[in-house]
Amino acid sequence: MNDRLHRTQASRSAAIKANLDYPVIDTDVHVNDYAPVLEDYIQHYGGAKLVDILRKTQGSRFATKAEGKDWYQQTPEERQYHRTLRAPWWARVTRNTLDLATVTLPELLYERLEEQGSDYSILFPNDVLAPLGAGNEFRQPLHRAINHFHADQYRKYSDRLTPVAGIPMYHPQEAIEELEFAVNTLGLKVANIPGGVRRPIKAIADKYPPAQYPDIARHASYVDFFGLDSEHDYDPFWAKAVELGVPLATHYGSQGWTGRHSISNYMFNHIGHFADGSQAFAKALFFGGVTRRFPGLRVALLEGGADWGAHVYTHLVDRWxxxxxxxxxxxxxxxxxxxxxxxxxxxxxxxxxxGRGVDKATLLQDSLGVSALPHSRDPRGDELDDFAAAGIERVEDIRARWVDSFYFGSEADDRTVGAAFNDRANPLNVKLNAIWSSDVGHWDVPDLTEPLAESWDLVEQGVITKADFKALVFDNPYRFYTQAHPQFFKGTRIEKTLQAQALAA
Incomplete structure (x- = not known):
């Protein structure tokens, strides 16, 4: 494009990047999948039937239909009657057509990284977990086709771009199979997993079989967060991720959960939902002992900000x-x-x-009151220790199994990131692992050249320090990927930049 040099020079982010003496790693860029080409890959794996399955699955991501009508076809009275969720709408950039093309065309994205101010970006295609709603027969071939498409689309740009692999988690074995295929066959380096899956409550499903009572099945379910109270043992999957050197990431939202089920207001459902979903997933890994058994496992929790990580860490300590x-x-x-x-x-x-007398036999119960939640017996053994599986013996164990294991994706303009870096407030004077996650490609980034500059604005406003900024955009992301796999950046611009700096030192 004729004005490319001008645009690069004019970008606020490019100007800030020019004054940094370290690389910038963007841990969260969302890209679109050009449907005709993607569907060619899917057809190769399963014919026209598999393409049709994907289309139906994408259309049912949010359960917003009732009696064949979606939210927009229903009257306000029907929405109230069915409690139809107001699902996300207009969630991607379109008016900024250059950015729309940029997150759809790999070559253009690669060319514009200088404008964005990023040396290396992790790509989360918007359709990477689309197969999760498909049935057991179709989920794995859909994932393979989509991961194959992404690997091929971005392979020639691998020195600065890497797409994640979408991994299904309904069963540990399917997760292992798809992780091995993605890494060993396709050469992908990061796995994007859901933070939980919905499963039927067996006592209700046995009484009301889902095939006969689909409406009951839709509501009578629970979320399995894999680490705690799961009917499956996911340890083989966590072990495989560590063995293959794969950092895990999730964008796990909670829209549609009880407190996020407005039938009229998307923003009511949206604000805080990634933090809530990720918090449940991370706490399950912590309390279930996953981060104790697999200290080398690294998990990034994206789009929810970093302040909630500090919040939970603080309360893990004071509760313990x-x-x-x-x-x-x-x-x-x-x-x-x-x-x-x-x-x-x-x-x-x-x-x-x-004038009543005091009866010692009932005095304790009478004093505690009717809200004291009497049980058939008192807890005993490990029932007395909610921290037993996590193996917590001292506060430092909490730091090791929460702070060291988890990295928290913070969007560029998110002022709450200051909580993650507030070592005066955080127990043991630690700073949590906030990582720069621009979220380019979604509606909160109307101009992809702005996020790095917006994060630098936080320095100028006194929200974070220059050292915190460096940790956000380089130190923490670099540590996240290389602790999982020391050779993660081999052959990339990051490696070349660091080598050049070492020679110049």
Whole structure:
């Protein structure tokens, strides 16, 4: 394009990048899949039938239909009657047609990286997890076809761009098979997984078989977050990811969950939903002991910001301090001194008792009140320790199994990233692993040349320091990928830049 040099020089982000003495890694760029070519790949794997399955699956991502009508075909009364979710709408950039073309055409994206200010970008194609809604027969071939398409489309640009592989997680074995194919056959380096899958509640499904009662099945389900309370053992998958040196990433949202199911307002459903979904997934890995058993596993939780990571870390610490296996006995009813309690009632309770006598046999229960949640028995053994599977013996263990394992994708203009870097507030004076995730390709980035500059604005506004900025755009992303696979950047611009800097030092 004739004005390319002018555009590069005019970009705020390019100007900021020119003054940095370290590379910039963008951990989250969303690209479109040109449908006719993608469907050619799918047809190769499963014919016209598989193409049709994908189209139907993409159209049913959000359960927004009732009696054959989608949200826009329903009247307000019908939406109220069916509680039809207001799904995302107008979620991708279109008016900025240059950017639309950029995230659809690999060569143009590669050319415009200088304008964006990025040395290396991880690509999350918008259709990479589209097969998740397909049935068991079709899910794996769809994933293989789509991953194959992405690998081919971006292979010649691998020095600066790498697409993720979409990995299904309904069963550990299918996840392992698709991960091995993506890495060993296609040469992909990062895996994008869902943070959970919906499964039927068996007690209800047995009584109301889904084939006969689809409406009941749609609501009578739970989310399996893989790490805790799962009916499957996912340890073989986590082990395979570590063995292959694959960093895992997820964009796990919670739109449609109970508190995010407005029938009229997309923003009500959207704000905070990635943080909520990722929090549930990450806590499952922590409390289920996954990060204890696999300390080399690295997981990026994207689009939800980084402040929630600091929030959960802080509360893991304060909850453990109050409810570890020893401290929790502060609340054991058996440890109440009934004699002292009776004495205090007799001394101070005359007005409250109004002439009633004190019955020591019921005094504790009467004092705790009707909301004390009586159970058939008291917990015992590991039931007394919610931190047992995580193996927490001291606060430093929480740091190792939360802070070291998880990386938190923070979008460019997200001021809440300051919480992740607030080592004065975070326990043990740590900074969490916030990573720069521009989210280019989605509606929150109307101009792909702006995100790096927007993040630098946070430095100038005093939200983060220059050192924090470097950690955000380079140190933390580099550590995330290379801790999973030391040779992750071999042959890339990142490697060449670091080698040149080392020679010049």
């Amino acid at each position: 301090e109050k409810r570890n296996r020893d401290a929790v006995h502060q609340y054991n009813p058996a440890n109440a001194d009934i004699g002292l309690l009776a004495e205090l009632f007799e001394r101070y309770g005359a007005e409250l008792l109004q």
